[in-house]
Amino acid sequence: MNEMRAYFAREIPGINAFLAAEADRLDGLVREVARHVLLSGGKRIRPMLTILCARALGHGQGDVLPMACALEMLHTATLLHDDVLDQAQTRRGKTSAHVAFGVTETILAGDVLLALANSLGAGYDIPRLNALLARGIMATAEGEILELAHTARPSVDRQAYLDIIIGKTARLIETACRCGAALASRDRALEDLAGDFGLNLGIAFQLVDDALDYAVSESEMGKPAGGDLREGKMTLPLILYLESLPQAESSALLTALREKRLTVEDAARIVAEVREKGFADETREAARRYVDAALAALGALPETPERAVLAQAAEYVLSRRK
Amino acid sequence: MNEMRAYFAREIPGINAFLAAEADRLDGLVREVARHVLLSGGKRIRPMLTILCARALGHGQGDVLPMACALEMLHTATLLHDDVLDQAQTRRGKTSAHVAFGVTETILAGDVLLALANSLGAGYDIPRLNALLARGIMATAEGEILELAHTARPSVDRQAYLDIIIGKTARLIETACRCGAALASRDRALEDLAGDFGLNLGIAFQLVDDALDYAVSESEMGKPAGGDLREGKMTLPLILYLESLPQAESSALLTALREKRLTVEDAARIVAEVREKGFADETREAARRYVDAALAALGALPETPERAVLAQAAEYVLSRRK
Numbered sequence: 271m272n273e274m275r276a277y278f279a280r281e282i283p284g285i286n287a288f289l290a291a292e293a294d295r296l297d298g299l300v301r302e303v304a305r306h307v308l309l310s311g312g313k314r315i316r317p318m319l320t321i322l323c324a325r326a327l328g329h330g331q332g333d334v335l336p337m338a339c340a341l342e343m344l345h346t347a348t349l350l351h352d353d354v355l356d357q358a359q360t361r362r363g364k365t366s367a368h369v370a371f372g373v374t375e376t377i378l379a380g381d382v383l384l385a386l387a388n389s390l391g392a393g394y395d396i397p398r399l400n401a402l403l404a405r406g407i408m409a410t411a412e413g414e415i416l417e418l419a420h421t422a423r424p425s426v427d428r429q430a431y432l433d434i435i436i437g438k439t440a441r442l443i444e445t446a447c448r449c450g451a452a453l454a455s456r457d458r459a460l461e462d463l464a465g466d467f468g469l470n471l472g473i474a475f476q477l478v479d480d481a482l483d484y485a486v487s488e489s490e491m492g493k494p495a496g497g498d499l500r501e502g503k504m505t506l507p508l509i510l511y512l513e514s515l516p517q518a519e520s521s522a523l524l525t526a527l528r529e530k531r532l533t534v535e536d537a538a539r540i541v542a543e544v545r546e547k548g549f550a551d552e553t554r555e556a557a558r559r560y561v562d563a564a565l566a567a568l569g570a571l572p573e574t575p576e577r578a579v580l581a582q583a584a585e586y587v588l589s590r591r592k
Numbered sequence: 593m594n595e596m597r598a599y600f601a602r603e604i605p606g607i608n609a610f611l612a613a614e615a616d617r618l619d620g621l622v623r624e625v626a627r628h629v630l631l632s633g634g635k636r637i638r639p640m641l642t643i644l645c646a647r648a649l650g651h652g653q654g655d656v657l658p659m660a661c662a663l664e665m666l667h668t669a670t671l672l673h674d675d676v677l678d679q680a681q682t683r684r685g686k687t688s689a690h691v692a693f694g695v696t697e698t699i700l701a702g703d704v705l706l707a708l709a710n711s712l713g714a715g716y717d718i719p720r721l722n723a724l725l726a727r728g729i730m731a732t733a734e735g736e737i738l739e740l741a742h743t744a745r746p747s748v749d750r751q752a753y754l755d756i757i758i759g760k761t762a763r764l765i766e767t768a769c770r771c772g773a774a775l776a777s778r779d780r781a782l783e784d785l786a787g788d789f790g791l792n793l794g795i796a797f798q799l800v801d802d803a804l805d806y807a808v809s810e811s812e813m814g815k816p817a818g819g820d821l822r823e824g825k826m827t828l829p830l831i832l833y834l835e836s837l838p839q840a841e842s843s844a845l846l847t848a849l850r851e852k853r854l855t856v857e858d859a860a861r862i863v864a865e866v867r868e869k870g871f872a873d874e875t876r877e878a879a880r881r882y883v884d885a886a887l888a889a890l891g892a893l894p895e896t897p898e899r900a901v902l903a904q905a906a907e908y909v910l911s912r913r914k
Contacts, residue, residue, distance in 0.1 A: 299737045351703060355696045374677045374740060377699060381673060381733040384703070388710055389726035397714055400722040404711035411703040415621045418696060 273575070274582035278318060285317050288335045289342060292390075296382060303371045303379035308346050310364055315475075315583075316341040316446040322583070323450030323464045326576035337394065337453055340387040340403065341446040347387070348410050348442070350380035355414070391449070398452045406445030413437020417503065424504045424527045426512045426520070431504060432473070435480075440472025447471075466567035467580065470560045475587050477557035480505035481550040482591070484541055496541035502527045506556060510549040511540065554588065561588055595897070596904035600640060607639050610661045614712075618704060625693045625701035630668050632686055637797075637905075638663040638768040644905070645772030645786045648898035659716065659775055662709040662725065663768040669709070670732050670764070672702035677736070713771070720774045728767030735759020739825070746826045746849045748834045748842070753826060754795070757802075762794025769793075788889035789902065792882045797909050799879035802827035803872040804913070806863055818863035824849045828878060832871040833862065876910065883910055 286309065293304045317338035324334045353366040354376055368376040384407065391399040417434045420427075447468030451461040483498045484507045498505050504527075512520045523540075526532050532540075544550060561584050568584070571577050608631065615626045639660035646656045675688040676698055690698040706729065713721040739756045742749075769790030773783040805820045806829045820827050826849075834842045845862075848854050854862075866872060883906045890906070893899050 385729035392723035401714035407707035
C-alpha cells in the first residue's frame with residue numbers, strides 16, 4: 271500500500287489548506303465551530319476519493335480541490351448535525367462541537383457548510399455535480415432517519431440494516447466517487463462504475479466500523495467499545511449474535527434494547543460474547559465481499575496509477591484496526 | 593390590488609399541490625414534519641416572487657413550479673432549524689415542529705428540505721440556479737448567526753440591525769427573485785434588477801414584521817406582541833426607542849436586555865411606549881423607503897402584467913396588518 275500512502279501524503283496537505291482557508295472566510299461564531307470539526311484531522315477519505323476518481327477518468331486541467339473539499343464539508347455538516355442528534359459527548363476523540371460551542375451554533379455551522387459545499391459544486395458550471403450533491407445529502411439524512419426509526423423499534427432485520435448503512439454512510443462515499451467521475455467525464459457509464467465502486471466501498475467501510483465497535487478498546491478507537499450496543503443500534507455483529515441465540519433469549523434482549531434497560535454489565539458481557547463467538551470477524555468477512563464488488567467495478571475502468579491507488583484504498587478499508 | 597389577489601389565487605393551488613406531492617415522497621419520519629410546516633398555509637411569498645420574476649422576464653416554456661417550490665422549501669428548512677434554535681413553542685399559530693415531532697426529526701427534516709430544494713434547482717441544468725440557492729442558504733444562516741451574536745451583546749446599532757435583517761430575511765427573498773430571473777434569461781443585468789427589487793422588498797418586509805411585533809395583539813399575529821423584546825432582539829422600533837431615552841435609562845435597559853432580566857411588566861410597558869411614541873409607525877416609514885427602492889428597480893424591467901403584480905405585491909408588504 272505504499273503508493274496509496276504516498277499519494278495520500280502528497281494530496282492531504284492541499285486538502286487541509288483549502289479547508290482551512292474556506293473555514294477562515296466564515297462568519298465569527300460559525301468559524302470556530304467549523305474549524306473545530308473540519309480541521310480536527312479526519313481521514314479525508316471522501317475528498318481523496320473524489321480526486322482519485324477524477325484523475326482515474328482523465329481529469330487533467332482545472333482544480334479538483336473545491337469539489338473534493340465540498341465532499342468533506344458535506345461529511346462534516348452531517349457530523350455536526352449528528353452530534354446534536356445523538357447528544358454525543360466526543361467526536362474523533364475531542365469534545366463534540368455542540369458541547370464546546372452550543373447546539374445553536376452547531377446546527378447553523380452545519381447549515382453553512384451544506385451551503386458552502388453546494389456553492390463550491392455550483393462553481394464548476396456542471397449541473398450534474400449539484401444534482402449529485404443534493405442526492406447525497408438527502409440519502410444521508412434519510413439514512414439517519416431510518417436508523418432512528420429502527421433504533422426505536424429494533425428487530426433482527428439484515429435488509430433494514432443494509433438500507434441504513436447505505437443511507438447514512440455509503441451514499442455519500444458513492445457521491446464522492448461520482449462527483450470525481452462527473453468532473454472528468456460526461457460519460458454516465460463511467461460515472462456509474464465509479465459510483466458502484468464507491469457504494470460497495472462505503473458499505474464495506476461501515477461494516478468494518480461496526481465490527482470495530484465490538485472489537486477494540488477506547489484508547490484505540492477514540493470511543494468506548496460497545497457504544498453501538500449501548501445506544502441500541504442494530505448493527506451486523508449484534509444481528510448475528512441475536513440470530514445465534516435461542517428464540518426466548520433473543521426476544522428478551524430485543525425487548526431490553528427497545529426499552530433501553532441494558533445495564534453496563536449486560537452490555538460488557540454481550541460485547542465480549544459477540545467478539546468470542548466470532549461475529550465481529552464474520553462482519554469483516556461480509557465487508558470483504560463488498561470490497562470484492564468494489565474492485566470488480568474498478569477493474570472496468572481504464573488502467574491508471576489512480577486506479578491502482580483506489581484498489582489499495584479498498585484493501586485498506588478491510589485492514590484497518592481503528 | 594385586485595390583479596395581485598387574482599394572480600396569487602390562481603397560482604397558489606399549484607404551489608400547494610406541488611409541495612404536498614414532494615412532501616408525500618419523503619421518508620416516513622420526516623414526511624410528517626415536512627407536511628406539518630410545509631402545508632400549514634404560509635403566504636407563499638417566495639415561490640410567488642420566483643414565478644412572477646420568471647414571467648416578467650419572458651419565461652414562457654417549461655415548468656417554473658419546481659424552482660418556485662425550491663424557494664419555499666429553503667424557507668421552510670430555515671424555519672424548522674430556527675424553531676429548534678429559538679426553542680419557539682408555536683409557529684404560524686400551530687405547535688412548533690420540534691415540540692410536536694422532536695428535535696432530531698426536525699433537524700433532519702430541515703436537512704432533507706435543503707437537499708430537496710437543491711435537487712429541484714439542479715434539475716434545470718442551469719448552474720447559476722444552484723449558485724444562487726447556495727448563496728441564499730449561506731446568507732440566511734449567517735444572518736441568524738449575526739442575530740444570535742447581537743442578541744447576546746445588544747447595542748444601539750442601526751447598521752448591525754440592517755445586516756441582520758438582510759441576512760436572515762432579505763437575501764432569501766432576493767434569491768427567489770434572482771432564481772426566477774435566471775430561469776428566464778442569462779442576462780445578468782436583468783437578474784441584478786430582479787435581485788435589487790427582491791433585496792429591498794425583503795428589507796421592507798422584515799421592517800414591517802418588526803413594526804407589527806410592537807403593534808398588534810396575539811390574536812391578530814398568531815404570536816404575542818413584544819415577543820422580539822422578550823427575546824432580547826434588537827429591532828428598529830426598539831433602537832428608535834433606545835435612541836429617544838436619556839443616556840442612563842438607555843444603558844440600564846440595554847443591560848437588562850443583555851442580562852435577560854426584563855420582567856413581563858417591564859416588557860408590556862416598553863411595548864406600549866414604543867407604540868405610543870410612534871416608533872412602530874416610524875419603522876413602517878423606513879419600510880416605505882425600501883419599497884420605493886424596490887419599485888425603482890422594478891421600473892427598469894420591461895412592462896408586463898407580472899411587473900404590475902410585483903408592484904402591487906410591494907405595496908401590499910407595506911399595508912399588511914398581520
